[in-house]
Amino acid sequence: MQVVLPTQLTDARCVETPAIVFDEAAIREAAKTVNGLARNANCRALYSLKACSAMAVLDVISPHVDGFSCSSAFEAKLVGDRENEQVLQIVSPGLTTDFLLSIQSLSPDLITFNSVEQFFRLVDCVSPDARLSIRVNPKTAFVKSTRYDPCRVGSKLGATVPKIRRAMETDREFRDRISGIHFHNNCESEDFGQLAETVRIVEPLLRSAYGIDWINLGGGYQFDTMSSALFVEAVDSLASDLGLEVFFEPGNGIVREAGYLVSSIVDLFQSDGDTIAILDTTVNHAPEVFEYEWSPPVADASEGGEFQYTLAGCSCLAGDLFGKYRFRNRLEVGQRVTFGSLGAYAMPKWSTFNGINLPNVYLLTEGGELLLKQRFTFDDFASRCGVPNVASL
Numbered sequence: 001m002q003v004v005l006p007t008q009l010t011d012a013r014c015v016e017t018p019a020i021v022f023d024e025a026a027i028r029e030a031a032k033t034v035n036g037l038a039r040n041a042n043c044r045a046l047y048s049l050k051a052c053s054a055m056a057v058l059d060v061i062s063p064h065v066d067g068f069s070c071s072s073a074f075e076a077k078l079v080g081d082r083e084n085e086q087v088l089q090i091v092s093p094g095l096t097t098d099f100l101l102s103i104q105s106l107s108p109d110l111i112t113f114n115s116v117e118q119f120f121r122l123v124d125c126v127s128p129d130a131r132l133s134i135r136v137n138p139k140t141a142f143v144k145s146t147r148y149d150p151c152r153v154g155s156k157l158g159a160t161v162p163k164i165r166r167a168m169e170t171d172r173e174f175r176d177r178i179s180g181i182h183f184h185n186n187c188e189s190e191d192f193g194q195l196a197e198t199v200r201i202v203e204p205l206l207r208s209a210y211g212i213d214w215i216n217l218g219g220g221y222q223f224d225t226m227s228s229a230l231f232v233e234a235v236d237s238l239a240s241d242l243g244l245e246v247f248f249e250p251g252n253g254i255v256r257e258a259g260y261l262v263s264s265i266v267d268l269f270q271s272d273g274d275t276i277a278i279l280d281t282t283v284n285h286a287p288e289v290f291e292y293e294w295s296p297p298v299a300d301a302s303e304g305g306e307f308q309y310t311l312a313g314c315s316c317l318a319g320d321l322f323g324k325y326r327f328r329n330r331l332e333v334g335q336r337v338t339f340g341s342l343g344a345y346a347m348p349k350w351s352t353f354n355g356i357n358l359p360n361v362y363l364l365t366e367g368g369e370l371l372l373k374q375r376f377t378f379d380d381f382a383s384r385c386g387v388p389n390v391a392s393l
Contacts, residue, residue, distance in 0.1 A: 003299040003340035008370055009260060010299075012336045015370065017264040018281035018359040020347055024060055025366045026258035027343075031064035034250045037228055038066065041235040043246035046089050048219050049075040051251030051344040052259070056363045056373045061254060062086075067109070069249045073102045080106040089216070089247070091135065091182065093118075093156055100125040110247075112182045112216070116159050116167045116174070123177060133180030133216065134164055138201040141185040142194045143220075145292065150185050158183065161204055168210045181205050184218025188252070192230035195221075199238065206242055219249035252344040259343025261286055261296075261359065265335050266314065274324075275309050277331055282313030283320050285359050286342050287349040295323030299338040302328050311337060315354045352381050 006023055008014075015021065031047075038045040044066035049058075053075060062079075067087030070076040076090060080103075090103065091112035100111075100122060111126055112133045113119040119134065126132065137158030141151035150157040164181075167174045181202060186194060195217065206212050215238060221231065238244045263281040270276070283290040298311070305326030313320035322339070331337075350358050361374040 003260075003297045003301075003338070005260070005299050005338060005340075006364055008364055008368060009262065009338060012262050012338060015262045015336075015362060016360050016372075016375075017262050017336065018279075018285060019262045019362055020285075020342065020359045021260045021262055021362040021364055021370070022054065022057055022255075022343060023258045023260070023364045025364075027057060027060045027255060028064070028366070030254045030258065031061045034254060035064040037231065038248075040228075041232040041246070042239045043235045043248060044087065046087060046216075046247055046249050047254065048249040048251030049078065050348060052255045052347055053078055054347055054361060054373070056361065057255060057343075065250075066247075069251075073099055076103045076106055076108065087247075091216075095122055097122065097125050110180070110214075110216075112180075113178075114156075114158060116163060119167075119174060119178070123173070131179050131214065132177050133182045133214070134159060134178050136161060136164065136181050136183045136202050136205065138183055138185055138198050140198060140201060142191070143185075143187040147291070148187065161202060164205055168205070175211060179211060180214040180216065181212055182216040182218065184216075184220065184249070186218065186220035188220060188222050192221075192234050195231070195234050199234070206244070213243070214245040214247065217246065217248040219251050219253070221248070221250070222253055255343035256341055257343060259341075259346065260299075261339040261342045261346065263337050263339070265331055265333050265337060268309075268331065268333055271310075275307075277309045277311050277337070278314055279311060279322075279337060280314055281359065282315040282353070282356055283317070283322065284313070284315060284351045284353045284356065286322075286339070286346045287351070288345050289322055290317075290319060295325075296339040296341050298322075298325050299340065300327060301325040304328075307331070315356060317353070352384065355381060357381065 034045050046067045046069040047061050047065045048069045068079045069089045071092045088108045089110040090108045093114040111130050112135050114135050135158035137151055137155055137160050139151050141149050143149045146152045235246050238246050263279040265277050266280050267278040305328045307330050308326045310324050311322040358376040363371045363373050
């Protein structure tokens with residue numbers, strides 16, 4: 001995949017590395033696309049904070065979505081001061097009494113229970129005004145690895161259709177309080193036949209006798225001109241034919257391509273015939289690189305390039321490797337190396353392994369200005385280590 005850098009990042013000498021740079025224009029454009037899609041499909045878009053919860057990003061996205069989907073009390077509190085019409089949804093396998101009580105003042109609009117058992121244990125802790133749903137495990141997923149397959153054997157995510165039907169038919173409280181169903185069984189999908197197939201599986205729960213009046217389709221969808229039309233068609237049938245209010249949860253699709261990890265080369269040497277370029281960043285700043293053995297795209301890399309390098313992180317982890325890349329020109333110590341497609345699931349998963357500092361956070365404004373939004377310091381690291389008086393060190 002070719003990385004097309006904004007002009008301000010083609011050299012990036014003004015960026016103090018390592019750094020994550022968010023492109024405001026790209027975020028806004030993607031958020032507007034999602035907004036238009038939601039309007040065309042007669043549904044509502046809830047941005048999923050798990051993809052990226054940086055305030056600089058949320059401020060750009062907020063005007064273009066109908067609300068937010070949160071999986072923790074901390075995420076919910078970040079967006080607690082939402083606009084009057086914006087929806088706050090809570091969905092987590094880890095719901096507890098303390099969790100729900102801690103966000104009570106935020107008045108969440110939608111709460112999804114992960115299991116039938118969770119509903120019965122916690123239903124008395126939620127406001128009678130909240131609209132409740134149950135997460136469905138449709139036993140069919142469209143992802144490549146069991147590591148992130150929500151429908152894997154022994155899944156912890158959701159209840160099966162038969163189990164939910166039994167609860168609907170045998171328990172009046174469950175039937176009276178559950179008004180929605182929620183599924184999330186996809187990842188970066190452009191095939192909306194998969195969505196239609198999932199809807200067919202959960203259709204037995206949409207009978208009028210069960211009182212379901214809203215549905216959340218989860219996230220994991222990628223949109224182009226053709227797939228968007230199919231999404232509109234699929235969602236419109238739910239809204240028009242079944243009278244359901246429809247939600248979906250874009251996250252990755254809004255921010256992924258709008259984030260760049262900018263690093264500097266700090267060492268170059270030979271190892272068993274390979275040329276190793278050590279960077280001042282690490283896969284711990286982009287954990288999915290290690291988790292899924294994924295090599296993110298790199299600016300200026302070329303498949304036909306004469307010079308091959310192994311781009312490696314600066315931690316002592318042997319597997320701290322971004323991958324092998326070819327370049328037309330030789331690399332030099334001090335040169336910038338910029339990775340693309342890292343706007344999602346990088347910042348939320350960062351760690352300070354080896355005590356290596358976290359990347360600086362920049363926003364590239366639509367006016368072309370690079371604004372430093374956050375710089376982490378030793379104080380941040382020390383506080384995580386339980387140091388009671390950082391100034392004394």
